[in-house]
Amino acid sequence: MKILVTGGAGYIGSHTVLELLVSGHDVVVLDNLCNSSIESLKRVEQLADKGITFYKADIRDSAALKEVFSSHNIDAVIHFAGLKAVGESVNKPLDYYSVNVSGSVALTQAMAAAGVTKLIFSSSATVYGEDATVPYKENMPRGKTSNPYGTSKAMVEQVLTDITVAYSDWSVVLLRYFNPVGAHLSGSIGEDPQGIPNNLMPFIAQVAVGRRECLSIFGNDYDTEDGTCERDYLHVVDLAKGHVSALQATEQAGAHIYNLGTGTGTSVKQMVEAFERVTEVTIPYKIAPRRLGDLAAFWADASKAEQELSWRAELDIDDMMRDTWRWQQNNPQGYKK
Ligand code: NAD
Numbered sequence: 001m002k003i004l005v006t007g008g009a010g011y012i013g014s015h016t017v018l019e020l021l022v023s024g025h026d027v028v029v030l031d032n033l034c035n036s037s038i039e040s041l042k043r044v045e046q047l048a049d050k051g052i053t054f055y056k057a058d059i060r061d062s063a064a065l066k067e068v069f070s071s072h073n074i075d076a077v078i079h080f081a082g083l084k085a086v087g088e089s090v091n092k093p094l095d096y097y098s099v100n101v102s103g104s105v106a107l108t109q110a111m112a113a114a115g116v117t118k119l120i121f122s123s124s125a126t127v128y129g130e131d132a133t134v135p136y137k138e139n140m141p142r143g144k145t146s147n148p149y150g151t152s153k154a155m156v157e158q159v160l161t162d163i164t165v166a167y168s169d170w171s172v173v174l175l176r177y178f179n180p181v182g183a184h185l186s187g188s189i190g191e192d193p194q195g196i197p198n199n200l201m202p203f204i205a206q207v208a209v210g211r212r213e214c215l216s217i218f219g220n221d222y223d224t225e226d227g228t229c230e231r232d233y234l235h236v237v238d239l240a241k242g243h244v245s246a247l248q249a250t251e252q253a254g255a256h257i258y259n260l261g262t263g264t265g266t267s268v269k270q271m272v273e274a275f276e277r278v279t280e281v282t283i284p285y286k287i288a289p290r291r292l293g294d295l296a297a298f299w300a301d302a303s304k305a306e307q308e309l310s311w312r313a314e315l316d317i318d319d320m321m322r323d324t325w326r327w328q329q330n331n332p333q334g335y336k337k
């Protein structure tokens with residue numbers, strides 16, 4: 001198939017582009033590079049020994065979208081492009097609604113005009129909301145989101161679902177990711193956050209490589225086994241392969257929802273211990289106050305993706321630590337030389 005990947009230069013996008021190429025698909029990427037580097041795609045081309053067509057453009061740029069669809073016979077779209085920093089979204093809600101929601105509307109309008117009706121969307125476990133019981137299952141209703149980022153994901157899910165109601169030939173796959181971490185086995189592509197990392201795994205990796213002094217663990221008084229929050233971490237290569245598997249769901253019209261997670265929770269302390277054990281590097285940490293908006297513990301019921309897509313996460317926490325460390329050691333400053 002020929003796949004348009006929006007946001008394909010980013011963390012999850014670049015790993016997915018690689019898996020698509022090695023599975024025999026052709027890939028066109030549209031990305032404005034606001035949170036990524038073209039270097040990631042150059043490395044993907046090297047790893048796959050195959051070229052990528054790249055458009056540097058904003059997802060809200062209808063003229064650019066029109067040009068992409070008129071220049072290529074696109075069979076399906078995988079839509080990663082968006083803003084993803086939860087804290088920033090509280091202070092800049094309009095940016096998040098503009099890029100994430102209006103951007104998705106612009107994309108689907110361009111798809112409709114070009115007669116492209118298959119879409120896979122990067123959603124998030126955050127749409128289950130604050131009060132859902134674990135494990136999260138796809139048939140639970142979307143819940144109350146606590147920040148504009150989460151709300152934007154829930155809104156886009158609704159927009160896309162409405163499209164499938166109105167147009168019987170559309171097929172939309174909503175993939176709800178849990179906590180993606182890790183890097184490609186080669187160590188040449190990985191997560192490269194700008195500024196201070198918001199997320200746990202890149203923060204640990206930057207402490208290990210000497211870019212940060214000490215990890216703050218946000219709270220150790222949660223109602224969990226060791227008092228720190230539990231999350232369902234999954235390897236980004238498994239997640240990328242989940243998108244290749246999800247292409248089969250686009251053969252059937254309608255809206256299809258899948259959790260992509262492992263089905264297991266791991267605590268912050270267990271993550272630090274695993275990193276130290278696998279890499280033999282000590283991570284200095286201190287206990288800091290709870291972070292606003294954090295939930296104590298959640299993980300996926302991952303059975304639907306296994307039953308219907310024959311996809312399940314194959315890589316474990318040790319693999320995630322090993323591959324994060326290989327990427328961070330090879331690229332201490334990320335994609336910057
Ligand atoms: P990322 O920031 O690395 O990738 C997003 C890409 O989109 C970047 O390359 C960025 O340059 C591009 N982009 C942003 N705004 C754009 C715009 N206006 N026009 C064109 N391109 C634009 O993030 P990621 O971690 O790879 O996440 C990819 C998607 O998955 C996002 O939609 C994110 O919300 C979603 N998601 C991520 C996680 C996670 O933990 N990383 C979890 C759940 C969902």
Ligand code: WQD
Pocket residue numbers: 084086124126178179180198199200201203215216217218219228229230231268291294
């Ligand atoms: C994991 C755990 C922190 C950093 C976020 C978004 C979610 C999705 C994935 C989407 C939490 C703790 C973290 C640190 C810490 N994003 N932590 N010290 O919050 O589960 O999910 O990313 O696009 O929508 O909310 O992931 O990696 O930020 O945090 O103690 O310096 O690590 O408190 O318990 P989170 P995270």
